[in-house]
Amino acid sequence: GQQLNQSPQSMFIQEGEDVSMNCTSSSIFNTWLWYKQEPGEGPVLLIALYKAGELTSNGRLTAQFGITRKDSFLNISASIPSDVGIYFCAGTTLYGGSQGNLIFGKGTKLSVKP
Amino acid sequence: GAGVSQSPSNKVTEKGKDVELRCDPISGHTALYWYRQRLGQGLEFLIYFQGNSAPDKSGLPSDRFSAERTGESVSTLTIQRTQQEDSAVYLCASSLGSHRSFGSGTRLTVV
Numbered sequence: 001g002q003q004l005n006q007s008p009q010s011m012f013i014q015e016g017e018d019v020s021m022n023c024t025s026s027s028i029f030n031t032w033l034w035y036k037q038e039p040g041e042g043p044v045l046l047i048a049l050y051k052a053g054e055l056t057s058n059g060r061l062t063a064q065f066g067i068t069r070k071d072s073f074l075n076i077s078a079s080i081p082s083d084v085g086i087y088f089c090a091g092t093t094l095y096g097g098s099q100g101n102l103i104f105g106k107g108t109k110l111s112v113k114p
Numbered sequence: 115g116a117g118v119s120q121s122p123s124n125k126v127t128e129k130g131k132d133v134e135l136r137c138d139p140i141s142g143h144t145a146l147y148w149y150r151q152r153l154g155q156g157l158e159f160l161i162y163f164q165g166n167s168a169p170d171k172s173g174l175p176s177d178r179f180s181a182e183r184t185g186e187s188v189s190t191l192t193i194q195r196t197q198q199e200d201s202a203v204y205l206c207a208s209s210l211g212s213h214r215s216f217g218s219g220t221r222l223t224v225v
Contacts, residue, residue: 006156042118042205042216043157088156102214104149104156 006089006105012113013079021108022073023089032065032072033090033102043088047074084110116140118217120206126223127196135191135220139208146183147214148191149205150175157205163189196224 003026013019023032031050035043047058049065049072056063062075072091076083089105119138127133139146148160159173163183174180178196183189193200201224207214 004156041218042207044216045213048213090157102159104158106154106156 004089004091004103004105006108008108009106010109010111012111013083014113015080017079019076019079019083019110020073021087021089022071023091023105024071025091025103026070027093028069029091029093030069031092031094032063034061034063034072034074035088035090036085037088037107038085046087079110081112084112086110118206118208118215120204120217120220122220123218124221124223126225129198129224130195132192132194133196133222135193135204135206135222137189137191137206137208137217139187139189139206140210140215142186143208143210143215144186145209145214146189147207147209148181148189149207151203151205151219153202160191160204193222196222198224200224 004023006023033048034046036046037043046061047056047063049056049063052065052069053067054065060077064073066072072089086107086109088107090102092102118140121136125133144165146163149157150160151157161174161181162170178194181189181191201222203219203221205216205219207216
């Protein structure tokens, strides 16, 4: 079946640092989504990408839909403590992502450096 | 309510018992999804309802799992004869278009 590899699995951030994470798929996707999940809550949509090469920003977050349609990355600039949480990429071969077959990565856990 | 509501928020059950999890979607959302999230893992698709169409049950892991939805309202996910491997957070989401909103989940622990 379709696989999504998300990396890194976890990372520690120091306030002010830029953060980068990415996802690669074994097949072509036509929609990429990035979610953030905080403890005890469901995932919340951060950015949606619908077109190969598309670069979209949401505040300090920037995500890109890879030209090959098999990858996407999420960058967080000038991180702050409230950025901690688990970030998930998700993709589907269908356009729009409204159907059930949205495949999720295993997540990147962001924590604050001790 | 304003968001997707799930109940109970936590459920501890004995192995072999049946459990029923409830999801109240956002009013007017025609699509409803159930996912399972094991500890430290991503979301695993279980089942998808869209309006009056036949549900997409392709993600249900075994015949012990079933779900129902009445019209475009409440959905229940039933797990029969629970096993320890069923322990996970069960998330429900609803959508009108392409963006789905998630509930906070039901944390199921099978002991």
